[in-house]
Amino acid sequence: MKRPRVIANFALTADGKVSTRNFTDTTFTSPSDKRRLKEIRALGDALLVGGRTVAADTMSLGLSAVDLREKRLARGQPAEPLRVIVSNGGTLDPEAKVFHYKSRPPVVFSTRRMPESQRTKLSPLCDLWLFPEKSVPLDSVLNLLHRDYAVRTVICEGGPSLFRALLESGAIDELRLTWCPLVFGGAGAPTLTGLPGDFLKTIRRGRLKKMETIGGECFLTYSLEGAASSAPKPSRRS
Ligand SMILES: NC(=O)c1ccc[n+]([C@@H]2O[C@H](COP(=O)([O-])OP(=O)(O)OC[C@H]3O[C@@H](n4cnc5c(N)ncnc54)[C@H](OP(=O)(O)O)[C@@H]3O)[C@@H](O)[C@H]2O)c1
Incomplete structure (x- = not known):
């Protein structure tokens, strides 16, 4: 099944946290990181985000930086990436910023668990796809983005x-x-x-491609290898 290339982008604390215990929005990064986030966002044909992050970070998922919009247009891309949200239960707020940002309407992938009343509210605001599965099948999402929206690069901003x-x-x-x-x-x-819990089913290994420091922050780019090896069994250290 064909799918676009997927680049994920996150900011972490030195002890590996992406948010606070209250799952509040990510406010701990510098202006350099915020600019970098926009530059990475500008690389994508689509920007993919989970429903809880859209709500926690009150995101529009837009790209307002004029220089980045112009570069995209010069490359023959639309000024902004297609905005894509996934939510299993479909509990997205129709009043949220993301649905009222002046751009192409976002695409929402959800399931038939979304109540009928919610479907009625959301469908005028977005391209709404509902899967019969309990959880949105992400491989099908990527395939649909490739096939129906001509998306070749996806930027995933979590969560x-x-x-x-x-x-x-x-x-x-x-x-x-x-x-x-x-x-x-x-x-x-x-x-x-x-949250700390189960091991991943398989280990994913990365290869460091680029490292840059600005101020106190370190920006890293890893390519992830396709082949995955088995996750380690937990063992007690004495
Ligand atoms: N520091 C950073 O760079 C960064 C980046 C992004 C987010 N964050 C933080 O992360 C927190 C939110 O993260 P989160 O983990 O709670 O949520 P999340 O990953 O943003 O959202 C998960 C959403 O995806 C939906 N979903 C659809 N298919 C799924 C699948 N197959 N597996 C898992 N989820 C699927 C879930 O729907 P249902 O809810 O209906 O199940 C849920 O709405 C926020 O505090 C945000 O600020 C930090």
Whole structure:
């Protein structure tokens, strides 16, 4: 099944947290990181985000930087990437910024678990796709984006639940990380793959392609290898 190339982009604290224990929005990065996020966003034909991140970060998923919009137009791309949201239960707020941003309407992938009343509210605001499965089949989402929307590069800005699911299905090709010089601690704040819990089914290995530091932050680019090896069994250290 054909799919676009997928680049994931996250900012982390030095102890690997992507958010606070209250799953609040990501405010701990510098202006350099915020600019970098926009530059990475501008690389995509589509921007893919989980429903909980869209809500927590009150995102429009737009690209307002004039220079980046102009570069896209010069490359023959639309000024902004297609905005794509996935939500299993479909509990997205029709009043949310993402549905009222002045751009092409977003695409929403959800399931038939979405109540009829919610479908009625959302369908005028977006391209709404409903799958019969309990959980949105992400491989089908990527295939549909490739086939019906001519998407060749997807930028995934999380969150961790969506990232983990894509990682487990082998669909992440590149990972961009911003390591930030602060430490949260605590087991209740999510890491890149969510709250500490089960091992991934397989280990995904990355190859460092680029590293850059600006101020106290470190920007890393990894390509992820396709072949995955078995996850380690937990063992007690004495
Ligand atoms: N530091 C960073 O760079 C960064 C980046 C992004 C997000 N964040 C933070 O991460 C937090 C939100 O992350 P999150 O993990 O709670 O949520 P998330 O990954 O943003 O959202 C997961 C969403 O995807 C839906 N989904 C659809 N198919 C799925 C599948 N196969 N597997 C998993 N989810 C699927 C879920 O629907 P249902 O809810 O209906 O199940 C859910 O709405 C926020 O605090 C946000 O600020 C940080």
